[in-house]
Amino acid sequence: MLGLSLPRETYEILDRASPIEMDLVTHDVRKYFQMLMGRNGYVLEQICSPLVVHAEPEFEEIRSIAMRCITRHHRHHFRSFASHQWDAVAGSSAGTVKGLLYTYRPLLAGIHLMREGVVESNLRRLNEVFRLGYIDELIERKVSGDEKQLIGEIDMTFHTREFDRLNAALDTAAVASGLPEDVVVGDQLEDLLIRLRLATLDSRLQR
Numbered sequence: 001m002l003g004l005s006l007p008r009e010t011y012e013i014l015d016r017a018s019p020i021e022m023d024l025v026t027h028d029v030r031k032y033f034q035m036l037m038g039r040n041g042y043v044l045e046q047i048c049s050p051l052v053v054h055a056e057p058e059f060e061e062i063r064s065i066a067m068r069c070i071t072r073h074h075r076h077h078f079r080s081f082a083s084h085q086w087d088a089v090a091g092s093s094a095g096t097v098k099g100l101l102y103t104y105r106p107l108l109a110g111i112h113l114m115r116e117g118v119v120e121s122n123l124r125r126l127n128e129v130f131r132l133g134y135i136d137e138l139i140e141r142k143v144s145g146d147e148k149q150l151i152g153e154i155d156m157t158f159h160t161r162e163f164d165r166l167n168a169a170l171d172t173a174a175v176a177s178g179l180p181e182d183v184v185v186g187d188q189l190e191d192l193l194i195r196l197r198l199a200t201l202d203s204r205l206q207r
Helices: 029-037 041-048 058-066 072-090 097-116 123-130 133-144 156-176 186-205
Strands: 010-015 022-027
Touching: 022 029, 029 041, 029 186, 041 058, 041 072, 058 186, 072 097, 072 156, 097 123, 097 133, 097 156, 123 133, 133 156
Parallel strands: none
Antiparallel strands: 010 022
């Protein structure tokens, strides 16, 4: 950060050859904060996830700030993710049950976020709210077999209607949402970023 050139801000590792598949993406904290302020849904879901292996003390502060980064514009993230998954499922004879579930998860998560202002990415928990019988059936089908099993005899006409219905519900929820239009936590994130940078520098100087 002190030289003429900015350091590399993102590192990615994709290893499918090892016994345990690794798909790892890490970002410099500055870039991560910029992504959060840019209404990046992936970052928001990561920060709010209950699946945290290790967290520094500042992580809870990041989570608190992230809650104030949620806007009604986050619906675009969930819609885009769902549409991408739907194209892969409906536009191919190789569509999978997993792909269909990955289509519904962002739609239900987006609607729930717009209505409640709460990030929930677990499809089982989401369906405790939405109570869609076919979601439970798809989950059980995935759990009981290969997650990449083909859709087979599933009625895609029905799921096309549901896909369209839930997209419309997401739009309606966004219009009625009490979530703000803009993110207004730039000062808090900048303050935290500077403290993190200085703490890292101090730690290195003491070595």
